[in-house]
Amino acid sequence: MFEALGQRFTSIFSGLRGKVSESDLTNFTAQIKTALLESDVALEVAEQFSKQVFDKAREVSDEINRSTNPAQKIFEIVNAELTQVLGGSARRLRFAKSAPTVILLAGLQGAGKTSLAGKLANYLKAQGNTPLLVAADLQRPNAVTQLQVVGDSIKIPVFAPQPGNGVGDPVVVAANGVKFAKDKLHNFVIIDTAGRLGVDKELMQEITDVRDAIKPDEIFFVVDAMIGQDAVKTAQAFADGVGFDAVILTKLDGDARGGAALSIVSMTGKPIIFAATGEKVSDFDLFYPDRMASRILGMGDVASLAEQAKLAMPQETSKKLEDKFVRGEDFTFDDFLSQLEAMKNMGSMSKLMGLLPGASGMKKQLENFDESELIRTRAIIESMTPQERNNPKVLNGSRRSRIARGSGRAISEINSLVERFSQAQKMMKQMRNGGMPAGMGAIPGMGALPKPQQSNQSSKKKSRSGNPAKRAIEEGM
Amino acid sequence: MSLFKRLFTALKSGSVTSDEWEQIRSNLISSDLGVKLVDQLIDQAKSIKPDDAKEAITRQVSSWLSQKNRNLIMAPDRVTTILVVGVNGTGKTTSVAKLANKLKGEGNSVLLAAADTFRAAATEQLQTWAERIGIKVVIGAVNSDPASVAFSAISNAKQDKFNYLIIDTAGRLHTKQDLMDELGKVIRVIEKHSPVDEILLVVDATTGQNGITQARTFIAAVAVTGFIVTKLDGSAKGGVALAIEKESGLPIKFVGSGEAIGDLAPFEPGSYIESLFN
Numbered sequence: 200m201f202e203a204l205g206q207r208f209t210s211i212f213s214g215l216r217g218k219v220s221e222s223d224l225t226n227f228t229a230q231i232k233t234a235l236l237e238s239d240v241a242l243e244v245a246e247q248f249s250k251q252v253f254d255k256a257r258e259v260s261d262e263i264n265r266s267t268n269p270a271q272k273i274f275e276i277v278n279a280e281l282t283q284v285l286g287g288s289a290r291r292l293r294f295a296k297s298a299p300t301v302i303l304l305a306g307l308q309g310a311g312k313t314s315l316a317g318k319l320a321n322y323l324k325a326q327g328n329t330p331l332l333v334a335a336d337l338q339r340p341n342a343v344t345q346l347q348v349v350g351d352s353i354k355i356p357v358f359a360p361q362p363g364n365g366v367g368d369p370v371v372v373a374a375n376g377v378k379f380a381k382d383k384l385h386n387f388v389i390i391d392t393a394g395r396l397g398v399d400k401e402l403m404q405e406i407t408d409v410r411d412a413i414k415p416d417e418i419f420f421v422v423d424a425m426i427g428q429d430a431v432k433t434a435q436a437f438a439d440g441v442g443f444d445a446v447i448l449t450k451l452d453g454d455a456r457g458g459a460a461l462s463i464v465s466m467t468g469k470p471i472i473f474a475a476t477g478e479k480v481s482d483f484d485l486f487y488p489d490r491m492a493s494r495i496l497g498m499g500d501v502a503s504l505a506e507q508a509k510l511a512m513p514q515e516t517s518k519k520l521e522d523k524f525v526r527g528e529d530f531t532f533d534d535f536l537s538q539l540e541a542m543k544n545m546g547s548m549s550k551l552m553g554l555l556p557g558a559s560g561m562k563k564q565l566e567n568f569d570e571s572e573l574i575r576t577r578a579i580i581e582s583m584t585p586q587e588r589n590n591p592k593v594l595n596g597s598r599r600s601r602i603a604r605g606s607g608r609a610i611s612e613i614n615s616l617v618e619r620f621s622q623a624q625k626m627m628k629q630m631r632n633g634g635m636p637a638g639m640g641a642i643p644g645m646g647a648l649p650k651p652q653q654s655n656q657s658s659k660k661k662s663r664s665g666n667p668a669k670r671a672i673e674e675g676m
Numbered sequence: 677m678s679l680f681k682r683l684f685t686a687l688k689s690g691s692v693t694s695d696e697w698e699q700i701r702s703n704l705i706s707s708d709l710g711v712k713l714v715d716q717l718i719d720q721a722k723s724i725k726p727d728d729a730k731e732a733i734t735r736q737v738s739s740w741l742s743q744k745n746r747n748l749i750m751a752p753d754r755v756t757t758i759l760v761v762g763v764n765g766t767g768k769t770t771s772v773a774k775l776a777n778k779l780k781g782e783g784n785s786v787l788l789a790a791a792d793t794f795r796a797a798a799t800e801q802l803q804t805w806a807e808r809i810g811i812k813v814v815i816g817a818v819n820s821d822p823a824s825v826a827f828s829a830i831s832n833a834k835q836d837k838f839n840y841l842i843i844d845t846a847g848r849l850h851t852k853q854d855l856m857d858e859l860g861k862v863i864r865v866i867e868k869h870s871p872v873d874e875i876l877l878v879v880d881a882t883t884g885q886n887g888i889t890q891a892r893t894f895i896a897a898v899a900v901t902g903f904i905v906t907k908l909d910g911s912a913k914g915g916v917a918l919a920i921e922k923e924s925g926l927p928i929k930f931v932g933s934g935e936a937i938g939d940l941a942p943f944e945p946g947s948y949i950e951s952l953f954n
């Protein structure tokens with residue numbers, strides 16, 4: 200029903216040839232506005248932003264016209280402008296002068312505050328902090344239990360003196376929670392609160408009372424990336440009500456363009472500080488404005504993908520593969536297996552994969568990654584002799600039936616594995632010949648994968664692109 | 677003055693300025709109806725004779741609505757099974773509770789099933805609601821197969837001759853194929869024993885244009901029979917729900933307008949459209 204901004208831009212670009220006239224620019228900015236609206240950017244923000252782009256483009260119109268690719272030039276302006284607005288006031292977490300640093304979470308119902316509280320605590324703990332979670336959502340049935348379960352699973356204490364389900368005073372719980380943290384020398388306190396609507400005066404007063412009782416160092420407004428035009432009104436209501444210092448975006452693993460991010464930042468002037476990207480407690484990261492800009496523009500979040508791949512693939516594995524790759528050595532069954540194992544850790548990559556243009560085929564494969572299949576595959580490979588593993592060409596019929604017996608699998612399974620392996624091997628060769636960025640080395644283990652389309656992005660190009668998505672590819676990820 | 681009134685007054689006097697058109701357009705856009713539908717509506721309005729404007733526009737918006745029955749299905753001589761699905765945090769569990777309470781109030785016996793075995797304390801959340809309503813809920817172990825919870829629920833419901841079985845499911849993003857497949861499995865398991873009569877997709881009124889993709893994907897994955905639009909008590913207009921109705925031809929059956937058990941009402945197109953353009 201609606202096109203991604205990127206597609207829309209591409210079609211606008213193809214209409215722009217030669218000199219760009221004033222009316223071209225007007226038309227172009229009108230299109231940007233519509234495209235932003237389709238990405239859920241609020242009307243007034245879309246208007247303001249497209250005007251900003253128009254002014255910028257007009258300022259440098261000579262440069263645009265001199266350039267060999269005016270469309271690309273304008274795109275760079277849009278991208279840079281968007282990154283700038285999204286990240287202009289970006290900042291990192293502020294520590295209190297004297298511990299504990301108190302963080303209050305606020306937001307609409309269903310935004311994802313409770314799981315976010317767990318993710319944030321987990322993130323802080325991984326950096327050597329000693330966070331305490333405080334269960335001050337005493338409204339939603341079993342929100343307290345939910346936080347306790349989350350806390351248990353990540354071994355972070357939860358201060359939950361009240362059962363919730365309508366019982367207890369969040370102001371008292373929050374205040375006692377902070378006191379408890381001081382006594383027990385926790386250096387961070389994260390306070391989960393009930394979801395509330397911007398229009399609910401009474402509940403807005405309640406969280407304002409919580410704020411006044413504990414004087415938090417940071418108030419974070421937690422917002423669902425799928426939110427529509429209402430983002431502005433709601434963000435404004437929270438800004439005017441309890442007030443907040445920064446924004447956390449959740450559910451970025453969906454395919455919402457997340458235009459609300461632009462709306463909220465523009466309207467409130469508050470930066471986005473973190474992003475939640477999945478249901479696992481580790482699906483949490485700092486907010487990267489350039490990635491978000493690419494996302495809103497539909498360019499694919501290549502930088503995130505690269506990072507995720509690096510994290511998932513154990514360092515030695517990726518180093519070893521890279522070395523082999525450079526030396527032009529052959530890809531063996533052992534490599535295949537270690538890649539498959541890396542894939543297992545990369546389950547969460549599937550969502551990033553979806554953000555990569557042209558990689559939807561891979562995304563499917565990653566999503567359908569089946570652990571039991573990994574186990575079967577490992578059994579088969581482990582039934583091979585070292586020689587067979589290093590030189591699959593020797594796998595004749597009798598060897599295959601021996602392996603089938605040894606691993607307890609059907610011969611047809613052995614055959615299909617060998618087939619998948621050969622395809623992976625072929626892909627490795629293609630990659631070596633520049634068919635695919637080297638950092639994507641984790642992928643061939645998946646077997647018959649479609650080659651990602653990067654027709655407009657030559658990996659050999661030396662110039663650094665102004666577009667972060669492209670730049671990531673140019674830099675070999 | 678409501679936007680509709682303003683629009684019609686302006687049209688009647690035959691003097692809608694371009695500023696006014698812009699104003700009307702922006703009001704509609706901010707309801708999350710989507711740029712395309714809004715422009716369709718505006719173009720239509722601009723092209724018709726002022727005198728007929730009201731009727732024509734009302735007719736056009738009404739023509740977007742689903743023609744399907746908005747009432748909940750009731751199987752006369754067996755358990756009616758309702759599956760509630762949707763992305764994370766839209767209000768599924770709360771809606772399950774509200775719906776159960778409503779059906780119980782109408783004199784039915786209702787059994788709940790907590791097939792969200794994934795999210796922390798999701799089962800407990802539904803149990804708390806069931807206690808408040810005074811009905812039974814079938815539960816499973818943490819991280820157990822939701823299909824097995826559904827299976828014991830349908831067996832239970834058949835054996836004890838419940839009028840309704842309502843199944844709460846885990847929130848899932850439509851982009852996760854394995855989770856969408858999981859829903860299919862839940863349905864297949866139930867249908868071995870008894871038909872699934874309603875699959876209600878819960879749509880949060882604050883959702884933007886992504887709601888359309890959500891609906892499209894859920895509908896492609898399972899046989900959705902209608903929608904519940906939640907959180908209409910906020911400042912969001914929920915226009916995307918109308919866009920979804922238009923695209924899918926499936927009806928919005930209920931709307932949620934608060935966190936309390938009674939905050940669920942049958943969908944009333946007339947007043948909804950009115951509120952959309954206010």
Ligand SMILES: Nc1nc2c(ncn2[C@@H]2O[C@H](COP(=O)(O)OP(=O)(O)OP(=O)(O)O)[C@@H](O)[C@H]2O)c(=O)[nH]1
Nearest residue numbers: 308309764765766767768769770847907932933934
């Ligand atoms: N204001 C308002 N809040 C609602 C409405 N429906 C649900 N909520 C709230 O939205 C939040 C999420 O509701 P749940 O019923 O837990 O949502 P869910 O879809 O089951 O969530 P998950 O199972 O985590 O995906 C809770 O705080 C509910 O009280 C509504 O109509 N209006």
Ligand SMILES: [Mg+2]
Nearest residue numbers: 768769792798
């Ligand atoms: Mg739920």
